[in-house]
Amino acid sequence: MREARTLDPDATDAVAKFVRPGDVVAWGQCGAEPLALTRALIAQRHAVGGRFGVFVGAQWSDTLRPEHADAIDIVSYTAAGSNRALAEAGVLSILPVHYSCFERAVRVDVLLLQVAPPDAAGRYSLSVAHEYLVPYLDTARVVIAEVNALAPWTHGSVVLREHDFDALVHTERAPLTLPRAAPSDTDRRIAAHVAGLIEDGATLQFGMGALPEAVLAALGDRRDLGLHSGTFGDEAADLMERGVITNARKSIDVGVSVSGVMMGGERAYRFAHRNPQVQFRATAYTHDIDVLGRIDRLVAINSALEVDLTGQINAESVAGRYLGAVGGGIDFMRGAARSRGGVAVIALASRGRAGSRIVARLNGPVTTPRSDAGVIVTEHGVADLRGLTLRQRVRRMIDIAAPELRDDLAADSQALRLH
Numbered sequence: 579m580r581e582a583r584t585l586d587p588d589a590t591d592a593v594a595k596f597v598r599p600g601d602v603v604a605w606g607q608c609g610a611e612p613l614a615l616t617r618a619l620i621a622q623r624h625a626v627g628g629r630f631g632v633f634v635g636a637q638w639s640d641t642l643r644p645e646h647a648d649a650i651d652i653v654s655y656t657a658a659g660s661n662r663a664l665a666e667a668g669v670l671s672i673l674p675v676h677y678s679c680f681e682r683a684v685r686v687d688v689l690l691l692q693v694a695p696p697d698a699a700g701r702y703s704l705s706v707a708h709e710y711l712v713p714y715l716d717t718a719r720v721v722i723a724e725v726n727a728l729a730p731w732t733h734g735s736v737v738l739r740e741h742d743f744d745a746l747v748h749t750e751r752a753p754l755t756l757p758r759a760a761p762s763d764t765d766r767r768i769a770a771h772v773a774g775l776i777e778d779g780a781t782l783q784f785g786m787g788a789l790p791e792a793v794l795a796a797l798g799d800r801r802d803l804g805l806h807s808g809t810f811g812d813e814a815a816d817l818m819e820r821g822v823i824t825n826a827r828k829s830i831d832v833g834v835s836v837s838g839v840m841m842g843g844e845r846a847y848r849f850a851h852r853n854p855q856v857q858f859r860a861t862a863y864t865h866d867i868d869v870l871g872r873i874d875r876l877v878a879i880n881s882a883l884e885v886d887l888t889g890q891i892n893a894e895s896v897a898g899r900y901l902g903a904v905g906g907g908i909d910f911m912r913g914a915a916r917s918r919g920g921v922a923v924i925a926l927a928s929r930g931r932a933g934s935r936i937v938a939r940l941n942g943p944v945t946t947p948r949s950d951a952g953v954i955v956t957e958h959g960v961a962d963l964r965g966l967t968l969r970q971r972v973r974r975m976i977d978i979a980a981p982e983l984r985d986d987l988a989a990d991s992q993a994l995r996l997h
Contacts, residue, residue, distance in 0.1 A: 584746050593618045593690070596720045596744065599628025601687040604714060607635025608659070608841050609754040610707035612692035612724035614747050616641045619690070623649040633673075633684050635710070636786075636841075637661050638754045644669050655680070656903035665900045674894070674943075677808065677906030678865040680710040689718040692753070693738065694731035701737040704858065705729040706753060706847070709808070709838035712736055712860035720744050728752050730840075730851035734858035755843035758812060761792035764927050767957035769793040772879060772925050775953065775960070776800065779827035780875040783807040783910045786841045789925055793879055797822060804828040805835040806873055808864055808906050810856065811842030815849035818856075829874040831857070838864040865906050870913025876920040878910035878952075883942065884926075884935045887972045887991055889951030889963045891924055895942040896932065908946050915952065922952030928980040936979035938990035954978065 593615050597603060603619065605611055620641055623630075631651040634642065636658040644667035646652070655673050657665040664670035675683045691711065694703040704711065706729065715721060715736065723743045727750040740746070761769070769792035776782070776797060781804030784790040794813035797803065804825045805814060817823040818835060825833050834857045840846050850856040863869055870876060882893045883902055893902045911922035924946075926935055936956065954961045954975065961974035972991045976984050 584748070592745070592747075593722060594622035594625040596722060597626045597630055597688050599626060599630060602631040602633055602685055603688040603690065604633040604684070604686040604711075605690040606692060606707040606711055606839070608638050608706070608756065608839065609847075610692055610705065610711075610839060611637070611639055611641065611754060612690050612726075613639060613641065613751065613754070614724045614749045615690040615722055620646055620650075633686065634661070638756060653684075656905065657900045658903065662901070670900075672900055674904050676865075676904060676909055677710075677861055678867075678909045680861060681713045684710075686714040686718050688720045688722070689714045691721065691723040692726050692729055693723045694729040695725055695727055696740075697731065700739060702739070702742075703731040704734060704736055704738070705732055707839040708734050708736060708858040709861045709864065713862070715742065722746070724749055726751060726753065730847045732850050732852075732856065732858055733854050735860060735863065752844075753847065755847075756786075756811075756841055758791065758843060759788040761788045761795070764957045765789050765792040766796075768925050768927065768955055769796045771955045771957070771960050772923055773797055775921060775923060776803070776877050777875065778802055780804070780877050781806050781825075781828055781873050782823075782877050782879065783914070784879040785809065785881060785905075785907075786811065787881070789881055790879060793925070802826045804873075805837070806831065806864070806870070806876065807836070808838045808861075808910075809841040810835065810837035810846060810850065811840065812845040815842070815846045819849065825855070830869070830872050836864060865909040865913075867909065867913045867916060870910065871916030873913075873920070874918045876914045876917035878914035878920070878922045880907040880910065880922075880924055882924050882926050882935075882945070884937050884940060885924060885954055885975070886937050886940050886948075887975045887987065888968050889948035889954065889971055889975070890940055890944045891946035891951065892940045892942040893945040897941055904945055908950060911946060911950050911952060915950070922950070923955055924952070925955045928956040928958055928978065929983075934980060934983045934987070936975055936983075936987065938987055938994055
């Protein structure tokens with residue numbers, strides 16, 4: 579049992595006093611970042627008395643900047659959001675592990691949380707994120723919470739009492755939000771193809787960004803969809819309110835949308851606030867392959883930077899620039915493959931700024947091996963690679979590449995003897 583003390587939010591050195599040289603500090607990603615605590619820590623980073631580490635997810639703030647590497651070793655699983663500037667500056671160390679493995683891969687000494695104020699029973703909520711934070715509640719030496727009066731109180735697998743914290747700071751600020759990006763015409767064409775793979779009663783998993791939102795927006799005529807996903811955003815909230823996502827036909831967690839973290843805006847925050855139909859869980863549950871395999875008709879929708887003609891997927895880097903993540907893609911792909919009636923979908927535009935994203939040879943690492951490939955979708959169609967030989971895969975993949983590049987891809991496949 580911890581003994582919580584209340585910190586003055588203006589006393590910016592208070593957080594640093596809990597950190598020792600060599601410690602690893604972690605906090606929630608995106609809208610779950612406890613800004614009062616993280617900004618205080620960074621401002622007083624030299625007061626720790628030696629170098630320390632931080633582990634962060636995708637960042638929507640500019641809390642961590644390249645110049646802060648003068649005292650801090652920065653580790654993340656992704657270069658998304660404002661982590662991109664850290665990666666470009668060469669001060670971000672990437673941890674290339676599956677999302678389901680964070681608990682085993684990362685040691686955390688000091689955990690910084692954003693929580694919602696306690697309810698009438700004295701229960702604090704983890705608010706915007708459970709996911710990889712949950713196991714560190716028990717293993718971190720120090721747990722400090724920003725009690726944000728404007729953070730949504732959400733239901734989940736964990737509720738906290740005051741004795742679960744070593745220190746508290748009280749604030750009142752709108753949590754960080756992700757501006758909704760308007761889908762492009764290409765996004766909408768891809769989304770239409772993906773939507774054709776989703777039947778009434780299916781349960782969905784999806785990543786973040788304009789393309790997954792476009793897919794959800796294309797599902798307005800479906801019935802009784804379910805949700806079991808790492809993320810929960812504005813479009814999912816819209817579909818729940820409209821009665822499209824009801825979770826009525828889920829084989830587990832019936833009647834409940836399950837997620838790990840909200841990655842959206844005020845729309846999602848308002849909808850999830852005190853709403854028992856939206857439940858947040860630890861990564862050990864949301865990404866567990868045995869759990870996923872028990873969900874009938876699980877449709878896992880993820881993206882990639884490029885896919886080769888045999889189904890190898892690169893979701894991390896291109897031409898030496900780290901842009902994405904290993905993330906939870908393979909966790910969900912394997913879970914969907916185990917699901918009765920499930921399907922794993924990789925959706926991407928056929929072309930990017932640098933050229934074709936359907937390639938004969940990857941320009942970066944193999945994030946997902948071709949043995950796990952399911953269905954690949956571009957704006958030009960659907961390539962179901964399941965059960966196909968290498969030669970058959972090459973033909974299907976060329977068919978969904980940009981038309982003006984197909985002859986070149988065919989020639990490359992011959993030169994590389996992809997058969």
